[in-house]
Each structure stands twice: as structure tokens, then as C-alpha cells.
Amino acid sequence: MPEFIPLISKQEIDRKIKKIGQQISFDYKTKDLILIGVLKGSFIFMADLTRQISIDHTIDFIGASSYEGTSSTGQIVFTKQPDLELEGKDVLLVEDIVDTGNTFLKIIEFIKLLNPGSIKICTLIDKHERRKVKINVDYSCFSLEKGFIVGYGLDYNEKYRNLPAIYDLKL
Numbered sequence: 001m002p003e004f005i006p007l008i009s010k011q012e013i014d015r016k017i018k019k020i021g022q023q024i025s026f027d028y029k030t031k032d033l034i035l036i037g038v039l040k041g042s043f044i045f046m047a048d049l050t051r052q053i054s055i056d057h058t059i060d061f062i063g064a065s066s067y068e069g070t071s072s073t074g075q076i077v078f079t080k081q082p083d084l085e086l087e088g089k090d091v092l093l094v095e096d097i098v099d100t101g102n103t104f105l106k107i108i109e110f111i112k113l114l115n116p117g118s119i120k121i122c123t124l125i126d127k128h129e130r131r132k133v134k135i136n137v138d139y140s141c142f143s144l145e146k147g148f149i150v151g152y153g154l155d156y157n158e159k160y161r162n163l164p165a166i167y168d169l170k171l
């Protein structure tokens, strides 16, 4: 049976998101903010973050699946593209976890082609264990050296996204 070891409580998550929401509201006061959530892992984080941002903004989602083929960099397929016009907009990409960074790099390359005014990154978890590319994370709620975590939108084989907080998964 898998074991779920509590790592980050819902109160801690709420507190951090409130702080980051205030910071984003301040930083983007004079900008044209659009949050773009990376499916599916960011869906709960997005729902909480958007409600902690007090300035007007829009939201959209992007879907990306990575396939680890024979090449070490992996291939990425977009399963959903943003519906809204991004030209000139200040894009804040909202991710659940930045791990190796490979998926993210491809998403940034893709978004750049749509000519936004700016692109920044907000992640729930900044995980350093297997980072392969240099990515500048602008807003990060929590930092994690290693381990595999689930809950609050994060999955293992598509399960456990519904758990209320973040847990270390022991298989």
C-alpha cells in the first residue's frame, strides 16, 4: 500500500499563495496580466492563486505532454493551446512543479512565438533534484531538494490530485 507522509499543510499553502498573490498584484499594477496555467497539475493552484490577485487579469491554460523518447531532451506535444490573444500581454506562466525544466523551456519557446509583452514564471514547487536547464523562476511558493510529492493537483499516474495538501509518496 502506498504511504502518504504529510509535507506541506493546506494552511501553509494558503499563507504562501496569499503572499505571492499580493506580490503579483503589486508587480503587475500597471501591466496587462494574463495567468496561463500549465495543465493539468496547476489547476488547483491556479484556482487559489487567481482569487488572491486583487488587480484585473485574465486566465487561460496550456496543455503539454512530454514524451521521453530516445533523445535525452524529450519531445513535447501541445494538447491545448491558449484561446486568448497573447500579443502584447504580460504572461505569467503558472506551473505545479519545475523539475528538470525541459517541459517549461519548450512552453516558453512556444509562448514567445505569440509575441507577448513579457513572460514570467510562477511555480508552486521549485524542485532542484534533476534540473537540467537554467530556468529563472520569478515566483516560487516552496522549494524542494528531492522526493516525489502528490496532492493539491499533483499526481502519480493521474491519481491523488484530489488530496487536500502536499504529501511525500512512498510506494
Ligand code: IMP
Binding pocket: 041, 066, 095, 096, 097, 098, 099, 100, 101, 102, 103, 104, 127, 147, 148, 149, 150, 154, 155, 156
Ligand atoms: P520537467 O520540469 O520537464 O521535468 O517536468 C516537470 C513536470 O513533471 C511537473 O510539471 C509535474 O507535472 C511532473 N513532476 C515532477 N516532479 C513531480 C513530483 O514530485 N510529483 C508529481 N509530479 C511531478
Ligand code: MG
Binding pocket: 038, 039, 040, 041, 042, 096, 097
Ligand atoms: Mg505539470
